[in-house]
Amino acid sequence: MYFGLSEDQIFFQDNVKKFLEDNAPLDTIKKITEGEDLSTKDELHQGLINLGINNILIPEENGGLGLDLLFASAVSQSLGEGIATLPFVGPYVIAPIAIKYGASDSQKEKLFNEMSQNLINCGVGFSEYFGSRDSSNLSISNNKITGRTLFVLDVDFASHVMLCDKKGQIGLVSIESKGIEIINLTTVDKTRTYKEMIFKDTPIEILDKTKTSTEAAEMALNAGRIVAAADSLGASQAMINKAVEYSKERKQFNRVIGSFQAVKHMCAEMTAELEPCYSLIWHAAHSFDDSHEDSKLMACLAKSHTSEVSKMVSKKATEVHGGMGFTDLLGLHFWFKRIGLNRHILGSPEIVREEAAKAQGL
């Protein structure tokens, strides 16, 4: 019995973390988010591709690494910790899982091969499946898609966008097709991009099995939720680390503020709540990899619980920094806002908890 990350997983995770520390310090991230340094963004993406983050979930026979969701979750934690200004959950998690469970054998062969060589790259729009907002709607018929959807993720380097309708039917649209309108959505989180997309009779290639089964939509969403939770886990850990570090340096009343119980207890509370989230996310990822009957429940609990804990951490860690925490100068708000987005993408906590209740027959 072993409960935790393997040496390989920790090694991969540390490599990603180190790469981001070396190449994407806060100043660089700030420039990217201000739209000033887009070539650096490309270089960072290429750097992570070189480490293999696009290939984690692609089978070995198609040129991928053939690893599992626990691996992807471990990597996602590092991306959250380093507030990486890069796509991950869409093209490298949801897309391959949807293809694994939803594509025909010939689709699988073609798509995985192209993905492993980074020839195609998928943004992902799944909002219609778990909860349409603002009367958005997608309708698919005769291999054409029409309608509008919000919060399409990870379109930055996309050649395609993978869309899921409310029935769980999943298809791929080339971003260069006619009849697509892409609208930039400006959220509080500038480290990643979010799009609104409008389609009019746009050609779509439906993943074959999703015409008759929601399994692919379910599994892809479960995977996306676990990995999004892991991103928040990493971001929250970064915020706690910064708060503890700051409290050991900042002096008031001739003492470092970290020697006051009020401050110590805030840090202890954050730690006591966040630490079990590691185990919950690993457990959920393991259930997913094991195709356990509880995998949907575990994914929902991991996403909703980590979202709540991360929200608390993002507030408290900012408070430990006092006024400095509120400034743009320190940049703590990048983590705060990333956690804020992770909370809502792929399902807000209340939505996800209701799904968890249904998943266990309640």
Add this chain to the structure above:
Amino acid sequence: MNLNYGPEYEDFTKEVQKFCKKYSGVIITNKKGGALTSLSSIANSDKSDGVKVSRSEWQKILIKNGYFARSIPKEYGGFGGDIDIIKNRIIAAEFASNRIPPPMGGQGIDMLVPTLLELGTEEQKQKYIKPTLYGEMIWCQGYSEPNAGSDLASLQTKGELIDENWVINGQKIWTSTAQYSQMMFCLVRTEPDAPKHAGISYLLIPMDTPGIEIKPLVDMTLNAGFNEVFFTDVTIPKENIVGKRGEGWTVANATLGHERGSLTDPNATMNRLHMLIDRMKEETINGKKVIENPAYRDKLIKLQGKVMAFQSNSLRVLSAKLNKGQDVKIAGMIQKLVGTELRHELEGFCIDIMGELGTLFEGSPNIRDGGSWQFTYMYYLGLIIGGGTSQIQKNIISERGLGMPREPKTQQET
């Protein structure tokens, strides 16, 4: 990640399950000895068809089968097996899910026995361990005093060595089970001139010694779970000391971790969550099931997320005991804080889903589950405070876990 215990444990699980089937509904006839047993008596109050055994017989049955005192040597009354954390976990899980009464716990078994095994003399081991394991010698813990709570090391109960005897004067408080106990292990200041941590000795006091007076202290559950114990010229033999003079603080700390871990069983919390869900399916508001009410439903799943996270965390801690080199320092440190707070929250939520009915107590008409939700809700508030309060736990996590500086000492202390 590998959550399988391996094939050898499948056989063991079957063996334990067979045992549980045999003793299904067993009744323990005389279970005096502390709040924990009164809790389990409430939980089992609906069972009446099982075999009846005394507490001591039950302990012996469990030891014989290796389900209790597994790794304690035979010569001291134990089973004499290897330490096997997984087997312990299987036993606990099977007992909990089959509602088999767990082995007796309490201060003697959880704290004194490990202390004696580690630091006692051969004579002390021979004399005390076996009757303690059999439930025939009950122990209470004499640590806290009215003016020494969280700051335990400032305790003032005095012990003087006069004519080859210790003569003890002072007062202890929060002493669970003192009224049932034959013995007390007690921290006493024997070296008044030494620095506070170095002036304490760990003494073993027979409770029938003249000069001991016990006053019950009724707690909020209306049980006299605690006592005040007064010592007036209580005289005990010189050899009733564990460790050397002035080493009592170290002796006591050798096993303090046992208590903190034992207060929070994640399997019990998960079982309790399932009981909560059952109750939500049964209770109704205006004829509609509580489980269908969106507000209660959402809160339930919120709680389930916390329970699952806590249980997963404890799997990680278990894993680190089996796999050397796995780092779980913080994961282990948070268990007392998180486990007791979580259980208190869970019990309180079940009261809330029952509304006014949740307030019924002491055998009232319409009472649910024998009032166990109210009882446990209050009982766990006691556990949040006892064994190092939540605030002390937060000091430990921040100072030892996160490396934050200690509170500066007051002038008096320095």
